[in-house]
Amino acid sequence: AEWVVWDDPEVSWHHDLVIVRSTWDYTPRRTEFLTWTRSIARLANPAPVLAWNSDKTYLRDLAAAGVPIVATEFVEPGQALRTPAVGDYVVKPSVGAGSLGAGRFSQGETGAASAHLELLHAAGRTALVQPYLSGIDADGERALIYLGGQFSHAVTKAAMLPAGAVHDVHADASHELFVEERITAATATPDERALADRAMAEVLRRYGARMLYARVDLLPGSAGPAVLELELIEPSLFLSHGSGSADRFAELIATTVAALAGQRP
Numbered sequence: 304a305e306w307v308v309w310d311d312p313e314v315s316w317h318h319d320l321v322i323v324r325s326t327w328d329y330t331p332r333r334t335e336f337l338t339w340t341r342s343i344a345r346l347a348n349p350a351p352v353l354a355w356n357s358d359k360t361y362l363r364d365l366a367a368a369g370v371p372i373v374a375t376e377f378v379e380p381g382q383a384l385r386t387p388a389v390g391d392y393v394v395k396p397s398v399g400a401g402s403l404g405a406g407r408f409s410q411g412e413t414g415a416a417s418a419h420l421e422l423l424h425a426a427g428r429t430a431l432v433q434p435y436l437s438g439i440d441a442d443g444e445r446a447l448i449y450l451g452g453q454f455s456h457a458v459t460k461a462a463m464l465p466a467g468a469v470h471d472v473h474a475d476a477s478h479e480l481f482v483e484e485r486i487t488a489a490t491a492t493p494d495e496r497a498l499a500d501r502a503m504a505e506v507l508r509r510y511g512a513r514m515l516y517a518r519v520d521l522l523p524g525s526a527g528p529a530v531l532e533l534e535l536i537e538p539s540l541f542l543s544h545g546s547g548s549a550d551r552f553a554e555l556i557a558t559t560v561a562a563l564a565g566q567r568p
Contacts, residue, residue: 347515391435396428438523452513456545461485
């Protein structure tokens with residue numbers, strides 16, 4: 304196995320399997336990145352999945368399939384800001400990673416939120432407007448990790464977007480993306496497992512294959528957990544927080560490579 308960079312022109316992509324793991328610089332170059340994914344014969348996860356998952360408007364598809372998501376307004380370039388009636392809310396780009404381009408605003412900050420929306424639109428981004436679910440401050444965000452389509456382990460991520468925080472969409476991802484995370488191992492509740500399983504089942508239905516890796520991020524809501532994001536491109540898998548998960552992932556990769564080798568003419 305070897306680590307290589309996706310946009311390195313010196314790499315010859317004739318590997319038994321290419322696994323996307325930390326391409327956290329792709330968001331401002333999404334078209335270039337997706338062109339690269341389509342050039343790789345044996346890519347995990349598959350290129351069509353990465354194209355769908357690289358724009359958070361995929362949340363519409365999950366909602367249409369009956370998967371509960373955090374209430375979301377999709378504001379296309381040229382459209383005006385539409386905010387929740389009460390409480391703080393988050394404005395973020397549909398194509399983004401980490402905290403890049405995300406801002407949290409109160410009901411009295413419509414002007415600032417509109418200005419942030421204009422910056423996102425000027426960068427060619429559709430914006431997502433979502434209520435800030437205050438339950439995250441007490442309970443955190445739950446992330447459920449799946450390996451080979453099977454649930455592996457869960458972690459809790461502490462709230463990362465304090466009141467008044469606004470992250471520049473044009474910031475250099477090398478320093479702005481990596482907001483310090485407070486991660487702890489967690490036990491997923493039955494409701495969280497059921498919801499994450501539904502999200503993963505929808506991916507299987509859409510693409511007819513189980514993902515080599517996936518992470519389902521959930522937030523606590525008044526009606527139960529809701530999907531915040533479904534991470535199928537380059538999620539942190541927090542293997543150090545799941546007993547035996549690194550070994551399971553390594554074995555899964557080895558088994559996948561062996562199966563692919565058996566398919567060669």
